[in-house]
Amino acid sequence: MEKNRIQVLPDEIVNRIAAGEVVERPASVVKELLENSIDAGAQNLSIRLYEAGLSRIAVEDDGCGMSRADAVLALKRHATSKIASHEDLDAIATLGFRGEALPSIASVSRVTVVTRERTAQSGTKLRVEAGVVTGCSDAGAPAGTLVEVEDIFFNTPARRKFMKSAPTELRNIIETVSNLALIHPKISFSVESEGRPLMILPPGQSLSERAEELSGVRPGGLYFAKARHGQRKLTFGFAAPHESRGHRRGIRLFVNRRAVNDRILFKALTEGYRGLLEQGRWPVALLWLDLPSDEVDVNVHPAKREVRFRDEGGLFRWVAGSVAGALSSAPWVRSGASAVEVPDSVEESPFCYEKSAPGSGRAAEALEDYARRALKPGGARSPFYSGGGYGRGGAGRAEPGKLDFSVNSIAEGAEEKSPGETCAMNSPFGELRYLGAFDATFLLFESGDRKLVIVDQHAAHERILYERISAARTGGKGQPLLVPLVVECSAAEIAGFAEREELLEAIGIRAELFGGQSLSLVEVPAGVTGAEGVGMLRDVIGGESFDSGESGGGGRADKLLARAACAGAVKAKMALDRTEVASLMRDLGETKNPSHCPHGRPLVIKMGRAQLYSLFHRK
Ligand SMILES: Nc1ncnc2c1ncn2[C@@H]1O[C@H](COP(=O)(O)OP(=O)(O)OP(=O)(O)O)[C@@H](O)[C@H]1O
Ligand SMILES: [Mg+2]
Structure with missing residues (x-):
């Protein structure tokens, strides 16, 4: 058969x-x-x-x-x-x-x-x-x-x-x-x-206690509103808009006692927040919907994370309207009020506000932090046992009044930029939007996490050159220039050259006497341009002796390197165009230590919104 x-x-x-x-x-x-x-x-x-x-x-x-x-x-x-x-x-x-x-x-x-x-x-x-x-x-x-x-x-x-x-x-x-x-x-x-x-x-928590524990807002910072429309019921838990986040993880949606990823509900929620949050910011908001079973099908996704609604449009309007209504009459709008009753802007049914009980743990943020560290040997202990220190104002945040000099991880590879964002550039501090320069010295940027980032252009360039020269030095080689550059010198400089020729070679700069009053620059450290090399050469041969007053820290060649880098770097008060700024930031991204210049001074300052606002006595 x-x-x-x-x-x-x-x-x-x-x-x-x-x-x-x-x-x-x-x-x-x-x-x-x-x-x-x-x-x-x-x-x-x-x-x-x-x-x-x-x-x-x-x-x-x-x-x-x-x-x-x-x-x-x-x-x-x-x-x-x-x-x-x-x-x-x-x-x-x-x-x-x-x-x-x-x-x-x-x-x-x-x-x-x-x-x-x-x-x-x-x-x-x-x-x-x-x-x-x-x-x-x-x-x-x-x-x-x-x-x-x-x-x-x-x-x-x-x-x-x-x-x-x-x-x-x-x-x-x-x-x-x-x-x-x-x-x-x-x-x-x-x-x-x-x-x-x-x-x-713990067992036996109320919804508001549980929600506050898990949403990571300050104690008492979560508010609740309830709305009803026929058989539909909604409970909305939310923090004030200024507690917004740069990510969407503060948003949680539940339908008939299931957590769902639903585009319609997500849109309805954000629609309700229209005009309250800036672009790229997301609220801390929890939405529990109870719908009659003939209005929703939960059997559309293997993991039951998606649902289908019978009346998407109607539900969207009701949810968006309820959220907007709750926010526009929320307790923080009328200062001091902690419990108010306002009419539903869509239906006649009233909201009732509750404020979550203060004092429960700041679990959500602590957990995120923990998840990152938990598996490392000697990693974090439970935030619930350590009694704080992980939550708001805890690890990883700048103390008030102190500037945050922290540097994010170095950007991995340059990403394609969309044509609309010509001023966005990659940097070791994440993607930055270039705002302009102050005093032709400080480059001003806005970072993805909405901080003001200020970079000292000279110090940044110094760092780049310094690392390039060091690399060339350990590689033991300079890089020959295609066309040697002739540098007119004074007699003192020629004398200086005679004295420091070896040192120059140690950092990858080679020059030769050319006639009586000039030098011909023939080799520069790899990655350094001819013009930068000229600056370094001049600095080394014209500067005062490196040996004077040298005590401790950093060898002679290192000092020379730092000085040479300094000499080759763009100066303060030198206007750079956007492309130059972009390549400066990209090159900085390739350095090992993009936070400080070779002299140990910080080259970047990041200032959070809160710090800036507080300078203006704004919340
Ligand atoms: N922890 C448990 N305690 C008691 N009974 C259980 C437990 N886990 C599973 N069962 C029984 O085993 C059955 C099969 O579980 P399973 O998760 O495979 O299917 P289900 O829960 O019925 O449906 P689904 O696939 O949608 O989860 C359940 O219907 C339940 O009767
Ligand atoms: Mg099951």
């Missing part, structure tokens, strides 16, 4: 395909496991991570647990306790409903499930490797379920390669936990990384 061309795929393959959609990264595993625990009625959730979840994720709950038969079934595709019929699918009340998550996870990792129903005598331990059950036994266990996922993607190396750095994965996990925690404020969450506590959210 002829073999069929079309075959139904075996379960293992189907599960792996599904895993590609459901299980993108460790954070997706954490999300699925936590959702299962929440659906199982758990009140206390513990998450333990090793290597940001890449080597091990353990989620333990005190939920209803499973019988042995159910546990075995749970790992089968489309086995779910959550829906049984068509009608159920239209009104889903649980976070999970497809019976896909566990089998998908189990197909790309090694899973151990230990579970016990509250009334059962003993529990069950189940081991599954790449989707195949490898062990099933009785086990003593507390009521509830522990799911351990080890070596995620061990059998799909291509996917494993797509994992980001551990701090990024950890941050994604924290985001995931935070999103669930913001829908279930009564449930306690604890996250441990490498055995150290990373996040502890």
Whole structure:
């Protein structure tokens, strides 16, 4: 008989395909496991991570647990306790409903499930490797379920390669936990990384307490408004516009108790903020929407991050109007008021404001900071245990009244600029927009993080030349000029040349006597132009002796280098055009130490908006 061309795929393959959609990264595993625990009625959730979840994720709950038969079934595709019929699918009340998550996870990792129903005598331990059950036994266990996922993607190396750095994965996990925690404020969450506590959210919190804890605004800085329109309900948590951020992570959207990435809602929210935030700034804003189940479909995305609305236009107008209404009559608008009632600008229903209780932890910012450092040896301790120091005004921020001389990481490679941004340039301090020069000496820029950046052009050029000359020196070579340059000299300079010829060669400058009163410059340090070389030559042969008064710090040649660099560099009071400024900043980006000139003076000052504003006594 002829073999069929079309075959139904075996379960293992189907599960792996599904895993590609459901299980993108460790954070997706954490999300699925936590959702299962929440659906199982758990009140206390513990998450333990090793290597940001890449080597091990353990989620333990005190939920209803499973019988042995159910546990075995749970790992089968489309086995779910959550829906049984068509009608159920239209009104889903649980976070999970497809019976896909566990089998998908189990197909790309090694899973151990230990579970016990509250009334059962003993529990069950189940081991599954790449989707195949490898062990099933009785086990003593507390009521509830522990799911351990080890070596995620061990059998799909291509996917494993797509994992980001551990701090990024950890941050994604924290985001995931935070999103669930913001829908279930009564449930306690604890996250441990490498055995150290990373996040502890106590049980029984109110929504406002939880939201404040996780949004990173100052204590009491989060406000709440509620609106209602027919069966639609909205809760809006927001900080004042001046607490805006340069990124969108302060915005969180929830629909029917699910965190969603929704373009319409995002637009509606930002529309509500129109005129309140400058471009490139994003609010701290949380939006919880409750919609009747016939108005929204949550079953459109494998990870359920997307939803579809029946009446997008109407919803957009209602949300944007509610947000705008809440903001225009927010407590900070009428100073001092902490609780006001204002009419809904769209519908007749009133908002009611609540202010979050002050004093809870500044978790969000601290966590970000932690995620960056947590995996380093001797890294951060839990912000919840260290009692502050990570939050606002903590690490990484300039103290008030002090200028911030910090230098960002050196820009990686020049990026293409769009034609509209001719004055944007790359620099070691990030991408800068050139504003102009002050006193033909100080170059003024605006940085991407909205700081005023002031660069001393002479000092910057000195740094560039200094490093080029040092490199040439260690390379031991100058670079011959195609056409030697003739330099007219005084008798004193000629004498100076005779005295310092060797020193000059040590830094890559070679000149020859040319007639009685001139020198011919034949070699300059690599990367230095002829004109710059002339400046250096003159400085070295004409300057006073380097030997005089030299004491400590930096050898003779280094001093000479610094002086030569200084001599070759553009001077203060020398107007540069935009292109020159751009190449100066680009070259500065190639230096090892773009923050100080070779004499140790700072060459850049960054001033935050707050500092500048406070100089004008503005908030
Ligand atoms: N922590 C848990 N406690 C109790 N039962 C659980 C737990 N985790 C899973 N289960 C059971 O296993 C079943 C399968 O879980 P799985 O996550 O694969 O599917 P689901 O949650 O039903 O749907 P989805 O694929 O949308 O998440 C669940 O329906 C539930 O009955
Ligand atoms: Mg599930």
